[in-house]
Amino acid sequence: MAYKPTSIIFLFLLISSFTLSAQQKLTGRVVEKNSGDPVAFATVQAKNAKGTLTNGNGEFELSLTELPILLGISHLNYEAITTKVSDASSVLKIELEPKVLTLKEVKVGNxxxxxxxxxxxxxxxxxxxxxxxxxxxxxxxxxxxxxxxxxxxxxxxxxxxxxxxxxxxxxxxxxxxxxxxxxxxxxxxxxxxxxxxxxxxxxxxxxxxxxxxxxxxxxxxxxxxxxxxxxxxxxxxxxxxxxxxxxxxxxxxxxxxxxxxxxxxxxxxxxxxxxxxxxxxxxxxxxxxxxxxxxxxxxxxxxxxxxxxxxxxxxxxxxxxxxxxxxxxxxxxxxxxxxxxxxxxxxxxxxxxxxxxxxxxxxxxxxxxxxxxxxxxxxxxxxxxxxxxx
Structure with a gap:
C-alpha cells in the first residue's frame, strides 16, 4: 500500500510531538516565604510521575510526560501546597509557609x-x-x-x-x-x-x-x-x-x-x-x-x-x-x-x-x-x- 507524502509528514509530526512531550523537564526552586531561604529536601511529586527531592539549594528537576499537571510540594516543617503547572519552559519558583511550633502547658508527668x-x-x-x-x-x-x-x-x-x-x-x-x-x-x-x-x-x-x-x-x-x-x-x-x-x-x-x-x-x-x-x-x-x-x-x-x-x-x-x-x-x-x-x-x-x-x-x-x-x-x-x- 502506497502512502501519500502528506500522510508521512503528518505521522512524523505526531511522533515528534509525542517524543518532545515525553522528554519534558520541569525545573524549579523551593524557598521559604518571606525569608527567601532555600528549602532543602522537600518532596516534589506529580501524578503519574516519579517524585524527587530538592537539593541543598532548594532546586529540583522532574521528568514529565504530560502538561498541565498538579504538582505537590511538601516538607515536614512547612505547609504543603499543590499548584497547577502548564508550562515547563521556565524555572518554577515555589514558596512554602513555615509551620508554627507551639508548646502546650504540661501539668503532670513528662x-x-x-x-x-x-x-x-x-x-x-x-x-x-x-x-x-x-x-x-x-x-x-x-x-x-x-x-x-x-x-x-x-x-x-x-x-x-x-x-x-x-x-x-x-x-x-x-x-x-x-x-x-x-x-x-x-x-x-x-x-x-x-x-x-x-x-x-x-x-x-x-x-x-x-x-x-x-x-x-x-x-x-x-x-x-x-x-x-x-x-x-x-x-x-x-x-x-x-x-x-x-x-x-x-x-x-x-x-x-x-x-x-x-x-x-x-x-x-x-x-x-x-x-x-x-x-x-x-x-x-x-x-x-x-x-x-x-x-x-x-x-x-x-x-x-x-x-x-x-x-x-x-x-x-x-x-x-x-x-x-x-x-x-x-x-x-x-x-x-x-x-x-x-x-x-x-x-x-x-x-x-x-x-x-x-x-x-x-x-x-x-x-x-x-x-x-x-x-x-x-x-x-x-x-x-x-x-x-x-
Whole structure:
C-alpha cells in the first residue's frame, strides 16, 4: 500500500510531538516565604510521575510526560501546597509557609516519654517487615575545598525499620583522586544508620523501655493534616556515653505513633588511621525522613549522613575532610530479591561499582537528585583527574 507524502509528514509530526512531550523537564526552586531561604529536601511529586527531592539549594528537576499537571510540594516543617503547572519552559519558583511550633502547658508527668514509648512499641512490632524498592545513593567527599571522591549508585534495596539490609547496584559511577582519606565501604554507614530503630552498629532511643537509655523533652507540637506532630529532644543517659549513639530530635505523629523524621548527631564515631596519619571525627550529622508506602507501612523516604573529620599527617599538618552522603528511596517497585546481597561492614562498594559498565547516556538523563552547582563542579573536576590517572 502506497502512502501519500502528506500522510508521512503528518505521522512524523505526531511522533515528534509525542517524543518532545515525553522528554519534558520541569525545573524549579523551593524557598521559604518571606525569608527567601532555600528549602532543602522537600518532596516534589506529580501524578503519574516519579517524585524527587530538592537539593541543598532548594532546586529540583522532574521528568514529565504530560502538561498541565498538579504538582505537590511538601516538607515536614512547612505547609504543603499543590499548584497547577502548564508550562515547563521556565524555572518554577515555589514558596512554602513555615509551620508554627507551639508548646502546650504540661501539668503532670513528662508526655515525651509516653509518646516515645508508644512509637517504640509500634516500631518494634514491625521491625522485621521489609520494604523493597529502588534507591539512589550519592556520596561526595572534599579534602579542604578540593573534591576527592564520588559515588553515585542506583540500586535495588531491601529496607527495614532498623536500616537498609540488602542491596544490588544496577547503575553506578565512581570517581576518585589519588589523595585524601579512603571512603571505601562508607556506604555501609549510610545504609545501616537510615532506620529509626537501633541495630548492632549504633543505639537509638527506641527499644524496650525507652527512658532506660535516654531522657526526653517535648520541644513543641504542630498540626499536619489534622493530626498532632510532636518534636521530642532525645539525650543519651551516661550509660550510653561510649559507642555509636544518636543524639537529637524525633518527630512523632501522636495519632498514628509513626516516626516521621529524625535529625541530630551520631556520637562516638571512630576512624582509624595508618602509619603517620591519624583521623578524628569532628562531627557526624544524621537526618532521615520517613513516609507511608502503598501498603501503609512507615518506610524510609531519604537519609542524609554528613561527616567532618580532622586528618593529621606527620610533617604536613592538620586539615579537615568532609563527606556528604544522600540516600533516597526513589520508589517502591519490587526488586529481584534473588540478586540482593547482605549489607555488612565489608560491603566492598568501590569494587562493586567499578565492575558496573559506566553508561554515560544514562547518567546524563538521570541525576537522581538535581546536583547543586558545587556538586556538578566537583564531578567535572574529578572526571578530569580520572582521565589524567588512566
Amino acid at each position: 508526655p515525651a516519654v509516653a509518646i516515645m514509648q508508644e512509637a517504640s512499641d509500634k516500631a518494634v512490632k514491625n521491625y522485621k517487615k521489609s520494604n523493597f524498592g529502588k534507591a539512589f545513593l550519592r556520596q561526595i567527599a572534599y579534602d579542604g575545598a578540593k573534591p576527592v571522591y564520588l559515588n553515585e549508585i542506583f540500586l535495588d534495596a531491601e529496607w527495614r525499620p532498623y536500616g537498609l539490609i540488602a542491596w544490588h547496584p544496577t547503575q553506578a559511577r565512581h570517581l576518585e583522586s589519588s589523595r585524601g582519606l579512603s571512603y571505601t565501604n562508607f556506604s555501609y554507614y549510610s545504609f545501616v544508620l537510615s532506620g529509626y530503630l537501633p541495630n548492632n552498629a549504633h543505639k537509638k532511643p527506641m527499644l524496650g523501655r525507652v527512658d532506660s537509655l535516654y531522657t526526653f523533652k517535648l520541644a513543641g507540637t504542630y498540626e499536619q493534616e489534622g493530626q498532632e506532630i510532636a518534636k521530642i529532644i532525645c539525650t543519651p543517659r551516661p550509660v550510653l556515653k561510649k559507642g555509636q549513639r544518636f543524639e537529637g530530635t524525633y518527630y512523632v505523629n501522636t495519632v498514628t505513633n509513626n516516626v516521621l523524621k529524625i535529625e541530630g548527631f551520631i556520637k562516638g564515631v571512630v576512624f582509624t588511621g595508618g602509619g603517620p596519619v591519624s583521623v578524628k571525627n569532628v562531627e557526624t550529622i544524621l537526618i532521615a525522613q520517613y513516609r507511608l508506602n502503598k501498603a501503609g507501612d512507615n518506610v524510609l523516604d531519604y537519609s542524609l549522613l554528613n561527616s567532618t573529620n580532622r586528618m593529621k599527617v606527620l610533617g604536613f599538618g592538620v586539615k579537615d575532610t568532609d563527606l556528604y552522603s544522600t540516600l533516597y528511596m526513589v520508589d517502591d517497585e519490587p526488586a529481584d530479591q534473588s540478586l540482593l546481597k547482605e549489607v555488612n561492614p565489608r560491603i566492598d562498594d568501590t569494587n562493586l561499582v567499578k565492575a558496573i559498565t559506566y553508561d554515560g547516556d544514562f547518567w546524563r538523563k538521570n541525576q537522581g537528585i538535581k546536583r547543586t552547582d558545587k556538586e556538578q563542579g566537583a564531578i567535572e573536576i574529578l572526571e578530569k583527574i580520572s582521565q589524567v590517572n588512566k
